[in-house]
Amino acid sequence: MDIRGRAWKLGDNISTDHIISGKYKFKAISSIQDMVPHVLEEVIPDFHLKVRKGDVIVAGRNFGMGSSREHAPLLLKMLGISAIIAGSFARIFFRNSINIGLPVITALRIPKATEEGDILHVDVERGILINMSKGVEEQVKPYPREILDILECGGIIEYVKRYGDLPWQDTR
Template sequence: MKYTGNVIKYGDNVDTDVIIPARYLNTSDHKELASHCMEDLDKTFVSRVQNGDIIAAGQNFGCGSSREHAPIAIKANGVSLVIAKSFARIFYRNAINIGLAIVECPAAAEEISEGDKVEADLDKGIIRNLTTGREYRTAPFPEFVQKIIENGGLMQSIANGSF
């Protein structure tokens, strides 16, 4: 699984309530959720995010509630990958369940800057900052996780008979 995109950068403890504010949880429409993604943290996110962009963030990304709405809102905006120093465990699992690629790589998350162009090969566990030329290593995804993400999520994987 390879991803290439421009980086949108956030800090530590980005919680699910700023990823998708609770006042919008009365819908399960992915486009509607996407339209409000990050609005309490970054009012420019929805207007500047491009299909394939990558979020880089600090520690504890996705802390807060256990709702799947947060990774759904991110993915529905076209974000292809989230790189963070660490993730809240339930967000990590929810992201994989809905088919959003995520990877913990503290060095990359720290050193990558807003607007950098990044390429990630998660099969090999390599992240390259194409802007600076820096390369980072991380653990590759296990094959079953790769399949879940490639299929668009856990439910699609089951429906496709991939398990």
């Protein structure tokens, strides 16, 4: 899985409520698609109009903190975000992201070296992150094969449709 995209730079402690406010989840919204215009609206106004397919979010520590709102990573993926690189992630956000096929990568150097608009290259399988704009590279611990398989299928539901079992119950 090879990703190249433009960086969107965010800070520390970006919560699921920053990504999509709870007020939209509990309003009479007919579909998740109706939430798209509100993604990150208080952090980056009109984000849904500015983001492009393949873009990458780069953030500081504790990305996805707060509630376990599964809509947060799903809406980011729906907008075309191809990966999120952060200093650290809230555990449940990390797992929800993997479950929907959105790579989330913990890194120390790239988040500090990246500015808005930099071009990033992410080799998910080998755990290599490169800020092409700055010439900064970071090696991170690659995902285990089971997680890579889930990501390559586009999420855990697609994985189960394809293989019939979860990777840790693999009978292939």
